[in-house]
Amino acid sequence: MPARQDISSILIIGSGPIVIGQACEFDYSGTQAVSALKEEGYRIVLVNPNPATVMTTPGLADAIYAEPLSADYVREIIAKERPDAVLPTMGGQTALNLALELYEAGTFSEFGVEMIGATVNAIRLAEDRGRFKQLAGELGIEVPNSALIGDLEAALEFKGQSGLPIIIRPSYTLGGQGGSIAETEAEFAELISNALAVSPVHQALVEESLVGWKEYELELVRDKADNTAVICSIENIDPMGVHTGDSITVAPAQTLSDREYQQMRLAAMNIMRKVGVDCGGSNVQFAVDPDTGRMIVREMNPRVSRSSALASKATGFPIARCSAKLSVGYTLDEVVNEITGKTVSSFEPALDYCAVKVPRFELKKFPHGHTQLGTQMKSVGEALAIGRTFPEALNKAVCAAEIGYEGLEELDMGYDGLDKMLETAHPLRLWAAYTVIRREGKRAIAALSTKTGFDPWVLYNLSEIAEVEEELADAGSLHSGSNSGEPGFDLLLRAKRAGLTDRRIARRFGMSAAKLTALRLSLKLQPGYHLVDTCAGEFSAETPYFYSTYGEIDEGDPLGSEAVLIIGSGPNRIGQGVEFDTGCTLASLSYRRRGIKAVMINSNPETVSTDFNISDRLYLEPVHPEFVQSVLQKEGIRKVVVQLGGQTPLNIAEELADSGIEVIGTSVAGIQRTEDRRQFSELMTSLGIRQPRNLTALSVVQVHEYAAEIGYPVLLRPSFVLGGQSMSVAFTEKELELLLHTQLEVDEQHPVLVDQFLEDAFEYDLDLLCDGQNVYIAGLMQHIESAGVHSGDSACVFPAYKTSTEKNQEMYRVATTIARALEVKGLLNIQFALKDEELYVIEVNPRASRTIPFLAKASGVNLVDAAVHVWTGGNLEELGLCTDGFGVGTPLEKWAVKEAVFSFERFERLDPLLSPEMKSTGEVMGSGDSLGEAFLKAQAAAGSTLPKEGAVFVSVHDKDKATILPIVQELSEMGFHILATRGTAEYLFTHGVFPEVVLKLHEGRPNLADYLRSGKVQAIINTPMGQFSQHDDEQVRIQAVKLRIPYTTTSTAAWATLQGIRYARTQQKLVRPLHLSKDLSRN
Amino acid sequence: MQKQVFLVLDDGSLLKGIAFGAVAPTVDEAAKQAEAGIGEVVFNTGMTGYHEILTDPSYIGQLVLMTYPHIGNYGDHEDWSESEVPGIGAAGLIVRSVYRGAVPAGRESLHSFMERRGIPGISGVDTRALTLKIRTSGNQKGMIVSPSEADTLSNAETAACITLLTGYPDMEGRDIVSQLQERREAALDQGLDEGKTAQKAEPARYSKKKNLHVALIDFGYKANIKRELIHRGCRVTILPAGVSRREVDAIGPDAVLLSNGPGDPAVLGGPIQLASDIGKNYPLFGICLGHQIISLAFGAQTYKMKFGHHGLNHPVRDEESGRVYITSQNHGFAVSGEALLPEGLELWMKNANDQTIEGIRHRKKRIASVQFHPEAAPGPYDTLWVFDEFLSIAQGGN
């Protein structure tokens, strides 16, 4: 049957900002859906306020709205665009929930919009844990013993029957948010109330504990003719009790017999049928008792998911793309398998390799006892690696996760520490198990398996890695001292087949990695590349998607030196997320449009860049020098793009250049002049550009000395860090001492940079394009939070909103000077601070920055495409971006605001105070005719609703009182009830505002916390007093995050909030599509 | 200790690997009695089900290469065997990596199972390279062979292997079914009654149907075919491949099912004749080889495929309903194209990938057959309904 003719335009709902539990996998699924449906001739309308995504790139969908994902805004879009159908299954839980809300509000029926992909009924059946349980029971499939509760009494009753531990899972939340395992009587009540609070329907499921059981996921697709296929099975290495998103997983399932697997498969298909998903993808999750084989179904998601993205990359079967086709009426046997080009999609991929996923956590950023994993997802990203065997894939995946390990390595730790890790669900538990096996050999397997719930099959495979390492160690020590201290061919081959990197092997022989690589190459030991072909070699494949292995056939002829390699950004992490994937993806498309072959290397399975349709060739490999070099050798490629993938590719640029590879764009020397602190200072001095005063300390004494010399407050940072990691501010000597005690290590190996901290300074981000001569200022953005809040965490406004034209001109001038001095070819990012009318350069990044995708969308210029134009020999004048050597980008609408989005809800008890260390996971944008409109939209898109009325709580630092006064005055005039703490209240009182005094937490009750809980506060203005804030402030912030109450910590933010509120009161809701202001595609 | 073993192909290629399972014969031993370790090399893309595959009688005379690299992960259990008779099943196993660690309680390791069963295995092989080779140049003959001394195969030994392989019968034109009968009889003499063990099926799990008496003609039937019939309340009588029309009449079954089995269907003159004979009076059904025999009996032709279908993921479209099912398959021969079907037969099902014939029905008679394995074992349960369809045809429905 052909695609449906009765609909002609389709609205696709995106998933909004990246948060823990909902990351760029939905950029991947959304982008696939857009292209799959557009090629069928439908008009595609997209709504997603996340500018960092590929899917929001103008030109991909027919109309793109970067507007808030809320019922009121989407209603406006529907009213304007009048789509015939809405596809809600591509944007995660956010899109599903929003679609349900719109359905219930009658919006779809009002405008005659049909839901495709999944019916309302199916969504409800799958999402409502209680009804789902009943449905599975009717199919004769076991479910965990559980009860749906809406209050504590009911929960207590269940506890009476089943006893502890009990799993608590709120209804309708994502990534297991608010879920927990209650192990003690003491914590039970609090955990229940938490769960009820986060559930939008105030419900939770209490459930028997299956901790320690094996956990599985199946990814399915089903069409309207009831054809169903299981695309992939995934086995969690971490047993039940650790969220799938946090588990190390392997595809396909490894330890199920055929009968067990077929029963699971049938159960999954029957569930999908009964739920009624009849034109799209779903995932069904199972638990299996390792002792009895008893199988229990846990849940199903009637949409594409993080796991389906993983499954797509693990198998080569594009689930989202196929689901999109099914949603418009195709059947599976009508959708061609693009990988083979011959076979149809109604089949189940056969793998002849293992695909292992390793999550990436930010334990350093979210410390404070959050190291134990649980039912609530905490990881911020993941890496996938493919290997011919599990050991190879596992080692590659760990390496790809870029968490400081070259693979699954032995930990330098005693048994006490190891035991603690093994007994709790520690993120390094598998490392701990490996360490024990490395020390004790295979005989440790049985006991380890009992202790950890890792399957003996997994542990046996670890023992095989350990054996190779042991042999390497033997060979290493045997030869040490003699002159033949190197591994022979056979041993080296075995080590490579086990997935050991050259660095790791070299260590055993006390030689440099470079030397080992040279030895390996002299032995002709190069990796072979296998195709990911969905069919284990049964059919020849057309789509070139590769992974490396050793000692086996090498498929695919080299593309040759005319092609370019684009180095991706690896797993998502705080500071390096989807925005860099967007850059890499767009660059690939841009090169290809120019007839140049583009090859992608990346390890992040969630991304669009690892879609096999994006590049001429895709290598799913760790973004690690050894793997990058091997791909270059295999393809005979001489040119690499390092500017777009964030810091990861930049870090290996020098190494690549040293081996004779051409780094496209700005030279490595230019890069180093910005990255190396000393060179950078010299450059600034020589150009006469002001920097905050800074000194590098090599000892604790020096830190004190320099701090005194520079003057407090000072900013401290370890010199090796990225993304503002471990940066902190000391306002006094005492604070400095505490920092040196608790957070900072200083010695010759760990120098600490001591910077003058610019207090209360405005911060700016400037991105520019340069072709060596011409400079195009892509945009100058002013931050809302003052310097000291990481640029990635601060809201920013394009164009600058509170600066004189002279200062803007000065920044352009300085930027141009720096760009020309560095001979930048491509992109450059500069951060400025303005304090007391003096301009300082805080940092220069010789690459595409986080803000490039935002600017590209806000200004309507495809900046990456322009960069590729420069890299392929063009200049900026040809593009119409510069005249007389210079140009400046302006916003499409008058104002665009980018707001940071955090995932603080994931970390209870974590203080959401902003600092120089970045903590946000995602971003959204809002634009409009006034700053108020843009700000309001950005806030709404970030999930915080600015109030139109109600009460505002104010408590500010003395120095902020004067600035805050007019803001509070206006709020009061608008009719807001003002609440304030005693000191602030007194100040306001003397200036004619009459607030109600609210007690601080320690002052008695009812206090602010009580006010917050009972919904008596609609917004908070609270500026803190230094790095080590009061316990009170912290509690208030935590509460506010939990209750999603708008919260501002600076006076500028309070001012912007006022603008937003003012606009909100006009009740206007204007929606405008993004578009291009400059069409570069003719060049 | 790990022992070296070799895989020699008839094109002269020599692959080194590590031995597991039964000890592979040396070339001298093989020359005396060429059974274990020698055969046509076929690849199977199933990611589970190695045990069922190894014990599937249709694999007699074949070395099975598993394309999935980790084999043996979950151990083995005799209850999963499709035939419990040693010698009735695959002649050898070729894998990338075999699991040698602990298996769940009550199971045995793949190594120990294959050792007991007399099946040699070779691991550490670049199975992908070999698969691609078979895909491009078609099935090859091969043998798993132990070196007579040390751990290399001498040139003379290799040459001897190749001679042996050249002399080894081609699958095309090969009648393995009679060989199977001999082994069955030998097993019976040793007290191993396959028919009985397959009765160890669970009790009927399907709604009451009229208790049909089905004669299952044994060309190398898989135990699960019998189980599925018993689950449906059938009484099953196993008849040997050489059974005569008179013997069938003597037991008077309600339906006759021709089983799967190894080898070239075209040379099975007796069974083809029998099928055309009994098809006149009995509801007649076939699975895999049985399907080919029925097709031949009613005037269709069969041919040897380049490398066949062996796996658990083959899409089959029911041409009447348009539904597509994921099926378990294992065949190297197929019924020739749709256009060549004789008058009396109509196409029932087709492979959605390569459009080969997967099922036929007789236009007038109660006759139907399928190329794939509705009984699964291993593989998906999507087409178990085919048994219901057979039984309902037998009862006069349709």
Ligand SMILES: Nc1ncnc2c1ncn2[C@@H]1O[C@H](COP(=O)(O)OP(=O)(O)O)[C@@H](O)[C@H]1O
């Ligand atoms: N009954 C249970 N016993 C033990 N662990 C559980 C149980 N239910 C869920 N979990 C664990 O919690 C994780 C998250 O639960 P799930 O219901 O899948 O939430 P989400 O909707 O976030 O996917 C699972 O991956 C599993 O490891």
Ligand SMILES: Nc1ncnc2c1ncn2[C@@H]1O[C@H](COP(=O)(O)OP(=O)(O)O)[C@@H](O)[C@H]1O
């Ligand atoms: N000297 C300074 N004074 C005030 N704030 C600073 C200073 N240096 C850095 N910051 C703040 O710290 C943040 C991170 O510092 P930056 O050097 O940009 O590191 P990163 O490499 O993480 O971007 C900046 O965005 C800014 O808000």
Ligand SMILES: [Mg+2]
């Ligand atoms: Mg889940």
Ligand SMILES: [Mg+2]
């Ligand atoms: Mg910065």
